Amino acid sequence: MSAHYAVIGNPIAHSRSPQIHALFAKQTGADIVYEAILAPPDGFTPAVAAFIAGGGLGMNVTVPFKEQAFRLARRHSPRAQGAAAVNTLAFADNEIFGDNTDGAGLVRDLVFNLGFPLQGMRVLIIGAGGAARGVILPLLEENPRALVIANRTQEKANQLAAEFSSPAEKVSGCGFSDLAGQDFDLVINATSAGLSGASLTLPQSVFETAGLAYDMVYGRPTPFLRQAREDGAKQVADGLGMLVEQAAESFLLWRGQRPDTAPVLAELRRELARP
Ligand code: ATR
Secondary structure, eight states, X not given: OOEEEEEEXXXXXXOOHHHHXXXXXXXXXXXXXXXXXXXXXXXXXXXXXXXXXXXXXXXXXXXTOHHHHHHHOSEEOHXXXXXXXXXXXXXXXXXXXXXXXXXXXXXXXXXXXXXXXXTTOEEEEEOOSHHHHHHHHHHHTTOOSXXXXXXXXXXXXXXXXXXXXXXXXXXXXXXXXXXXXXXXXXXXXXXXXXXXXXXXXXXXXXXXXXXXXXXXXXXSXXXXXXXXXXXXXXXXXXXXXXXXXXXXXXXXXXXXXXXXXXXXXHHHHHHHHOO
């Protein structure tokens, strides 16, 4: 019998996860079924329970259920604890285990796919919502020189930075206007602004010395990436690689085997480029 997995969210029709996991399964010879489940906003827990009752082994969790998934899990990985959110559930021995592979996916995309090691770098994260929180611990594990969190609502950036403050005081929070005159090696957009096409009001200095500007949104030319290019960032990247890499980390957790992401990323990139 095929092993059963799914992604759950609302909305879910746009999700590329079923396609990505089908490509991983084909490549590794795994006999799996991976479906997309649309849960009503107040129906996450019953939907997970029904999936488990039907023999499901694991789930990816996307917007808006990652915090609920964290609360549902009885055991968590350290990176899920750091994120206070779960994007990967594994069901075994009557236990719900919660992990978060988003940050590891981002780091793998930055370091392996884009060739951008983080050690000693000055890193700026724009945004202080769930997407930012989810990647901070894995970024810090790469030992950057500094990690600055800047948010439109400054107070949220300060709060988030305080949660991750290390003895070396590497992590700090600020508002956008505080960024004037500061420069960074890597700028990551973790806001949802790109989804609505909204621009961020970031000072030019932010990108002037940036080796890489990275938008977690994928598949569209966001105002953030346009500004980064115009203001001097040497390289820009969208979040498609992060999407594929976080999926590979989930597959590894469930199946004990890491798929080769390069051909899968290339396939998705080709599809996105098609008119
Ligand atoms: P997510 O879980 O995707 O991070 P969220 O928790 O709603 O979503 O957070 C959205 C983030 O995008 C926040 O940092 C938000 O800034 P505020 O805290 O000031 O609201 C940021 N954001 C969304 N639209 C934005 C815009 N047009 N300009 C600047 N920041 C924006």
